[in-house]
Amino acid sequence: MDKMYTREVMDHFLNPRNVGSVENADGVGEVGNASCGDIMRIEIKVEDDKIADIKFQTFGCAAAIATSSMITELVKGKTLTEAEKITNKKVAEALGGLPPVKMHCSNLAADALKKAIADYRERRIDSDSSGHNLFDRADSDSKAFKDKP
Amino acid sequence: MDKMYTREVMDHFLNPRNVGSVENADGVGEVGNASCGDIMRIEIKVEDDKIADIKFQTFGCAAAIATSSMITELVKGKTLTEAEKITNKKVAEALGGLPPVKMHCSNLAADALKKAIADYRERRIDSDSSGHNLFDRADSDSKAFKDKP
Amino acid sequence: MKLVYLDHNATTPVASEVLEAMHPYFREDFYNPSSIYSPAQKVREKVEEARLKVARLLNAEPSEIVFTSGGTEANNQAIIGGARANRKKGNHIITSAIEHHAVLDTCLRLEKEGFEVTVLPVDQYGTVSPESLQKAIKPETVLVSIMYANNEVGTVQDIKTLAHIARQNGSLFHTDAVQAVGKIKVDVKELGIDMLSLSAHKFYGPKGIGCLYIKKGVKVESLLTGGGQENKMRAGTENTPGIIGLGRAAEFILENREEMEKRIRELEELLRQGIKDRIPDVIFTGHPENRVPGCVSVCFKYIEGESMLLLLDQQGIMASSGSACSSKSLKASHVLLAMGITPEIAHGSLRLSLGKDTKREDIEYVLEVLPGVVEKLRAMSPLYRR
Amino acid sequence: MKLVYLDHNATTPVASEVLEAMHPYFREDFYNPSSIYSPAQKVREKVEEARLKVARLLNAEPSEIVFTSGGTEANNQAIIGGARANRKKGNHIITSAIEHHAVLDTCLRLEKEGFEVTVLPVDQYGTVSPESLQKAIKPETVLVSIMYANNEVGTVQDIKTLAHIARQNGSLFHTDAVQAVGKIKVDVKELGIDMLSLSAHKFYGPKGIGCLYIKKGVKVESLLTGGGQENKMRAGTENTPGIIGLGRAAEFILENREEMEKRIRELEELLRQGIKDRIPDVIFTGHPENRVPGCVSVCFKYIEGESMLLLLDQQGIMASSGSACSSKSLKASHVLLAMGITPEIAHGSLRLSLGKDTKREDIEYVLEVLPGVVEKLRAMSPLYRR
Numbered sequence A, B: 001m002d003k004m005y006t007r008e009v010m011d012h013f014l015n016p017r018n019v020g021s022v023e024n025a026d027g028v029g030e031v032g033n034a035s036c037g038d039i040m041r042i043e044i045k046v047e048d049d050k051i052a053d054i055k056f057q058t059f060g061c062a063a064a065i066a067t068s069s070m071i072t073e074l075v076k077g078k079t080l081t082e083a084e085k086i087t088n089k090k091v092a093e094a095l096g097g098l099p100p101v102k103m104h105c106s107n108l109a110a111d112a113l114k115k116a117i118a119d120y121r122e123r124r125i126d127s128d129s130s131g132h133n134l135f136d137r138a139d140s141d142s143k144a145f146k147d148k149p
Numbered sequence C, D: 001m002k003l004v005y006l007d008h009n010a011t012t013p014v015a016s017e018v019l020e021a022m023h024p025y026f027r028e029d030f031y032n033p034s035s036i037y038s039p040a041q042k043v044r045e046k047v048e049e050a051r052l053k054v055a056r057l058l059n060a061e062p063s064e065i066v067f068t069s070g071g072t073e074a075n076n077q078a079i080i081g082g083a084r085a086n087r088k089k090g091n092h093i094i095t096s097a098i099e100h101h102a103v104l105d106t107c108l109r110l111e112k113e114g115f116e117v118t119v120l121p122v123d124q125y126g127t128v129s130p131e132s133l134q135k136a137i138k139p140e141t142v143l144v145s146i147m148y149a150n151n152e153v154g155t156v157q158d159i160k161t162l163a164h165i166a167r168q169n170g171s172l173f174h175t176d177a178v179q180a181v182g183k184i185k186v187d188v189k190e191l192g193i194d195m196l197s198l199s200a201h202k203f204y205g206p207k208g209i210g211c212l213y214i215k216k217g218v219k220v221e222s223l224l225t226g227g228g229q230e231n232k233m234r235a236g237t238e239n240t241p242g243i244i245g246l247g248r249a250a251e252f253i254l255e256n257r258e259e260m261e262k263r264i265r266e267l268e269e270l271l272r273q274g275i276k277d278r279i280p281d282v283i284f285t286g287h288p289e290n291r292v293p294g295c296v297s298v299c300f301k302y303i304e305g306e307s308m309l310l311l312l313d314q315q316g317i318m319a320s321s322g323s324a325c326s327s328k329s330l331k332a333s334h335v336l337l338a339m340g341i342t343p344e345i346a347h348g349s350l351r352l353s354l355g356k357d358t359k360r361e362d363i364e365y366v367l368e369v370l371p372g373v374v375e376k377l378r379a380m381s382p383l384y385r386r
């Protein structure tokens, strides 16, 4: 008895913004689980404490893809503090709402972003103190890649 | 899932033969029960041990009416011994069969006839020995008339 | 031969508007409404639109409507599902002596499962008295199921008062409104009931579809398990043409019922008066006033119903009877017997039920034919004294 | 936009012959077949004629056919009714891991009522091995219910052998043949089964009607109680247009199935080969040979089903998926999981099911569109390494 997706959801699903990965990302967040049918990965480039670039990759349903796309649009250019304030609810609202059964996957987007920001912050501390290679780390962070057959 | 009535049943129901009562009947048989929805009354006139006249009255469904009509046709002119041999099955067969749910009311016809013959025989003994008025007896035999509001 | 259909309580023809509304969903828009692609989603919308229309007819919310395969399933669902889901409250069920078998037999089935069943009596008009319910109800009463309008005699119950008694006692109240919907105004909120059954084919919708209204918050176990359709309340691929037809029929009733009722009541009066004037020894059954429109239930003394129906059929008149002889049971109508009518008289019952297309000339034709039929059978009857 | 319907396992359009056969029974011959007057008796004859046609399709006797509101009700009726009526034999039920929810959930409901339920596993092709049944069956086994053909992957079981094992043990054998009837030959006598469910809308009949075959002498409790229709096995006013439509669809299948099967199998092969040739990293699911015609079930690695369906829908292609994301559950298809497919891969499942009206150009169109859809989603997927 659900309504199908809103026009905004369909727009972001069919024409997703900011798909892909950021070269030399400063922060990477990945949430979800392939066995549950959804994985969302967000990579950010940070300049002046602002999100200068952001890309996503998503394995999941149309709602998952649309929320990923929408959140990248919402936070691009924002300061990290502003970006962190984005809630799952805000993303869903920006999409004109999501069907109740799809709320669970909309939760992924804000979580992935927060994780990416946290990763960025952590790396700064790490690199400040130990100078690890950032790129290596981002890559090994992905559980999904390890699962890949 | 029953078939409806055969052509013969409908013919005897729509154009029942020998409806009514026999004046100064020699034997009367009544079976059934108004509360069960069926009463069959057969009156006979006997001459030379043969059924010279026979009439029926029936309160009941089409099958009850048709079997009454059919049995009167089957036994008219027959000797009492021949008439007594008529079974309910024979009547049903003569009608080309009856739906299974209607078998119970087809049982009435042969029973009513047997009762009429038995009544005739009994009266002969009675009248031989005690000379009771036959007509009175026939009338008081009817339970149904007493029930009548 | 002239055909006169006076058996609208048995079933009704699908209204042309309704059939037209159903038509596209057999072949063109045949999609499964649970499918994800847009043509199927359009069918889903139509299903939800139908739900809204049914809800509107009953003054309910769309989410309170569960589509079923008809009145029988709705009644089974309400009684079995309602009783089982609320067993903790108790194991006592109350119903009435004049219910349709879909209610009565279902209650008796629950009796075998350990429920206690009280069957309330009715008066000579077929009315259940609120006092008898008040007396019978007890803390363990899980469910009360009393029909809105009776199918044989048309008597309408005071559902509002009965439901109030149930509610005061914390018992669920269900009503079988199969014979009420389409004939009289039905407002679930005003009645204050928990569940209501209806069946589309009784009001110019298609056969094989109906619904159960379940008030928000009322717990009912589903009867059929499977694919999770109807909000997990009724499994099975949706009968989309049926549902859409039911919706359209509901709309039709909402728009036309009052005008129809007026016209039908007039013709009914004509028929009643005509029978009274022309045929002696008749007994009209059902409540003298609280009756659905169009139901003329009458017993002709000394004769039996099936024979009457067949003679009427010979002349193109279609009707029904509560006589056992016209059914597969051997007992006369439990409804008439419960009203205190003797079996003998009950066997002579005839039900003439009028509908939206019944015309004055139909009634006149029946009044021409019926006296002869009755006379012919009475002439054959050993119970009748000329 | 070109529309290509490849979801015939979900539902099928009513064949024009079938709709035509149903048509008179909505309005003109709308009579209740339980009524006594001749126009109603003519409808009764048509209902019995339909029963005969269905019986003929299955090689059963007409008296062994009970009409229901669909496959779900038939399954519920068979399992609940069969288990309850034969409880004295024992309280153990056997089913398989790949059943439709109408079977699986119903067995689980009986589990709550005190029955013990064994769910047999399947191999990678979705086949239930006779050995596993032989091992699981015991004196207390009342009922074995194993589906004939699976709705998601099309695998056909060796019902004859499985039924033989049940019979040897004195257990009832039921098969959900909803996806088999219309696609392959079904002969209840040859199979030696006790009960079989089918649903009209899966083979060009209407929605909301189906039937349960119950072998003569097999005791089954009725599910719906009420008016005594269907020889007391299924209460409720008969859905006459539905029943007559089911009968006509059965006749249609009897006449056309073989030719249809041949044509559909050819197109199916074209589709399979085309997918193999054009798209890397695909896994075809279901049995390589024992499969109903027209069911192409395939998993595309690294992507998810619902997104695929919606992109296909954008181009007019209608299909389905066993992905949880396209359903209301959160688990991937229990069928694919039972076959040992990992959840990750199961989420990328697509089912393309062909039907009688599928054309070569439809397949060609899908082969044009599908690679792009898969590629677009893979490009977005974090699981996919270009």
Ligand SMILES: Cc1ncc(COP(=O)(O)O)c(C=O)c1O
Pocket (backbone or CB within 6 Å): C235, C236, C237, C238, D009, D069, D070, D071, D072, D073, D075, D100, D102, D147, D149, D150, D151, D176, D178, D179, D199, D201, D210
């Ligand atoms: C294998 C199987 N069994 C049962 C059903 C249920 O049939 P229906 O939805 O017609 O009740 C379906 C289809 O939905 C099915 O594919």
Ligand SMILES: Cc1ncc(COP(=O)(O)O)c(C=O)c1O
Pocket (backbone or CB within 6 Å): C009, C069, C070, C071, C072, C073, C075, C100, C102, C147, C149, C150, C151, C176, C178, C179, C199, C201, C210, D235, D236, D237, D238
């Ligand atoms: C009062 C009443 N309840 C229930 C039913 C059952 O409805 P259906 O036959 O549509 O299942 C009927 C009619 O048959 C009825 O008159």
Ligand code: FES
Pocket (backbone or CB within 6 Å): A036, A037, A038, A059, A060, A061, A062, A063, A064, A101, A102, A105, A106, D324, D325, D326
């Ligand atoms: S990713 Fe599965 S429901 Fe959205």
Ligand code: FES
Pocket (backbone or CB within 6 Å): B036, B037, B038, B059, B060, B061, B062, B063, B064, B101, B102, B105, B106, C324, C325, C326
């Ligand atoms: S007299 Fe009642 S069934 Fe024949």
